[in-house]
Amino acid sequence: MNVLTRMWKREWPLHLMLVPGIVLVLIFSYIPMAGIMMAFQKYVPNKGLFGSPFIGLKNLQLLMDYPDIGRIFFNTVYIAVMKIVAGMIVPVTIAILLNELRKEWVKRTFQTLVYLPHFLSWVLLSGILIDVLSPSSGILNQVLGLFGIDPVFFLGDNKWFPYVMVISDVWKEFGFGTIVYLAALTSINPSLYEAAEIDGAGRFKQTLHVTLPGMLPIIVLMFTLSIGNVLNAGFDQIFNLYSPPVYESADIIDTFVYRMGIEQAQFGFATAVGLLKSVISFIFVSMSYILAYRVANYRIF
Template identity: 50%
Template sequence: MISHISKQKMLYLMLLPGVIYLIIFSYAPMYGIVLAFKDFSIIKGIMNSPWVGMKHFEKLFADSYFQTVTWNTLKISLLRLLFGFPVPIILALMLNEVRKTAFKRTIQTVIYLPHFISWVIIAGILKVFLTTESGIVNQVIQLFGFEPIPFLTSNTYFVPMLIVSDILKEAGWGTIIYLAALAGVDPEQYEAAMIDGANRWKRLIYITLPGISVAISIMLILSLSGILNAGFDQIFNLYSPLVYESADIIDTYVFRIGLLSGKYSLATALGLFKSLIALILILITNKIAKALGGSGIW
């Protein structure tokens, strides 16, 4: 072993930068989790702050606002799944039926683009477009004789607005994985089905959907593992205290109590609660994805 190490000294040296990086930027913050079990004070530092056991967790679970943000997180994630998950599949199926290559390419180019534009920019555009006084969307709504809709400030409309804008930004990009799966469906099956007189609908039900069902189930399972990520980037750039009631999620709440109110220990406890559940979800869903015949994440 020692001779192996000395012989391969250079290779081990090359691992060093990565190891140092991980120790400083990944493992050191993991040590910081002890904050969740201490009463942190900046002056005493992490080491010398007193241990308080589960105090912060008890405080958290007793707080009704914790239930609000957890419920909001789950609600928004599930709504995204319900309305957002089928859209890329449908778009991919539709694109797959297009025979004119130029048309198909153009649509693909256009619908992939918003994925690469940050939520700050999209939120900026949404704010300009959706304001009740002068936003172009509300001008159109008024043109048809309706009352302007306060998309950004009403608890009724804010969450639907989140879901629709997320679909417009990400659904196109989401088609890539299904288009790849569709390209893998054996064309001979279609030819045989056509000889047997199967119409377009029957071909969809009996050939296309079974052909991409593995891809669909893996994507579904992977999105379930992210159920606690309700879209921090999007919500943080669009929300305001007016819509906290319907759209304040765990991530935005951690940000506010931790970095704005300075309750480091409480925020760490909430963050830890979330990371632990996320870890369990990832481990379970990855197992299921592998069992379904996918490669899983690793």
């Protein structure tokens, strides 16, 4: 008890600092979980959570019978997986290229420029993208017109829309990801490069045999942790850029939940969809942490 008392006297300010964060988590993360009840109810707003009739698993059954649910899940996974893969390749490549720059001011300037889009919201960026990709006045279509290519409706064509989402998301976030891999590069022993140079390896072979193997643990770690985002295709981005003509390729779980719950007031059904997504995401997140521990020796706790 004396040891615990001394620890408490020494560390109570640190525990006190946790109180505001714990209160916010309780208010915004745990108390709202009572709304899960709506997934098993025919929710009526004026009757509330405890007055709405209980219907069991009928909302989930309705979800399984919904004609477009397969396409919605496919769109979500398809866009999310492409974002994960591209979001790994581009930052790794940029980090390696930045590492090869010898002038430090050039390196820092470029790193700052590619990092800036991360701080811009999709509300702002969507307006920019709509103007840039406009089939009538967008600068990209004007450039394509110089080469005799007909205007392309990038945000209104199901063939192009998913790839525009991936490319624009990578452009926004790869600067942030680059920081992680640049940090990994600093942990590589410089003597390995010297030994490779003595053996006759040029810069390209040094990258293949020293840089990439040195970055491999963090690459594996980031990839395994990203598995938990397989069902997160980016609501903010897609919601601000999609439209009814591209629902076939753009409609994901989060936008579907929004339309069902907010626009059509099917609160119980929308909650059931969100609950199913949460359960599946929880499984993926758990798997990602297990893989991260076994493959990259990374532990959360």
